Amino acid sequence: MQLTVTDDHTRSGWLDQFDPRLRLLTALLFALTTVSLQQTPLLLLVLAASLLSALFTGLTGSLLLKRLLAMEGFMILLLIMLPFSVPGDSLFTLGSFSASTQGLERVLQIVLKANAIVIMLMTLIGTLEPVVLGHALGQLRLPEKLIHLFLFTVRYIGVLFDEYQRLRMAMRARAFVAGSNRHTWRSFGWLIGMLLVRSLERSQRILAAMKCRGFNGRLYLITTEHWQRRDSVILSILSLFFLLLLLSDHLL
Structure with missing residues (x-):
């Protein structure tokens, strides 16, 4: 990033x-x-x-x-x-x-x-670095939910892109070739739908893992930066x- x-x-x-x-x-x-x-x-x-x-x-x-x-x-x-x-x-x-x-x-x-x-x-x-930027925003007293959303987005946007790449590879393995026709648009519609479904499933697994580690809805920002x-x-x-x-x- x-x-x-x-x-x-x-x-x-x-x-x-x-x-x-x-x-x-x-x-x-x-x-x-x-x-x-x-x-x-x-x-x-x-x-x-x-x-x-x-x-x-x-x-x-x-x-x-x-x-x-x-x-x-x-x-x-x-x-x-x-x-x-x-x-x-x-x-x-x-x-x-x-x-x-x-x-x-x-x-x-x-x-x-x-x-x-x-x-x-x-x-x-x-x-x-994205994490440093998130900590700086937290120290400036910006809303915690906004900072959490930013940090999660930075962390998992690459994961979602990897998931998209796997789905596209599966489409190419089935000899899919994009064109300007109904089949192409329907295929891309299914692609976006599957990406949303898998993203939801992954988010649920991540939330369960975070709760197992004691997550209570708040991320504690630990930083060594000091205003001089x-x-x-x-x-x-x-x-x-x-x-x-x-x-x-x-x-x-």
């Missing part, structure tokens, strides 16, 4: 010396600040800051490009339609539709904000920097 970086798979050791809660709070403040900014130069500044952070962490360019392309593919329809739906000065026309300069500026802002936030999240949170003075200093400095960005955006 951890992001793949460089040759040794991690060069984020300089981040590991800080409390994970600091990384979560920094990512949250960065996202809130970036979303609030409206000036393009400041958005370019935060994008450059996120790219530098990813570079120092050791995230490879190919990994960043792959993740960003997945996000851009999701946003492509919005980015295409927005210039034609925002009123303003006409930039060019396409048939009976007119694209506005204000709409194009809005598209640029959305692209800069989304990329800056995603890159920073990959840098600060994506390089955390340097974490408070860094958080204060970053908060001041984000505040200056917001003030600059308001004054420009």
Whole structure:
């Protein structure tokens, strides 16, 4: 589940010396600040800051490009339609539709904000081990049920994928070839149904095993991480920097 970086798979050791809660709070403040900014130069500044952070962490360019392309593919329809739906000065026309300069500026802002936030999240949170991230969320007093759901999802999503792979292998062993016909869609429907049934059965076995080990509905998060003075200093400095960005955006 951890992001793949460089040759040794991690060069984020300089981040590991800080409390994970600091990384979560920094990512949250960065996202809130970036979303609030409206000036393009400041958005370019935060994008450059996120790219530098990813570079120092050791995230490879190919990994960043792959993740960003997945996000851009999701946003492509919005980015295409927005210039034609925002009123303003006409930039060019396409048939009976007119694209506005204000709409194009809005598209640029959305692209800069989304990329800056995603890159920073990959840098600060994506390089955390899932268990460490769950413990940090618990120390921040987030709802226990939400944390349990996150930890169980991380733990068993690979198990469900393995189950899906076994079912697909069984289908291929029976000479199943996917196509655009009724038999294919019915077969995939049975596949999804069997995956749900087996997931339910496995969840019941897991719950029974946990009850045998004294599970009472609560997971106790044991961690050796301690908030230090340097974490408070860094958080204060970053908060001041984000505040200056917001003030600059308001004054420009």
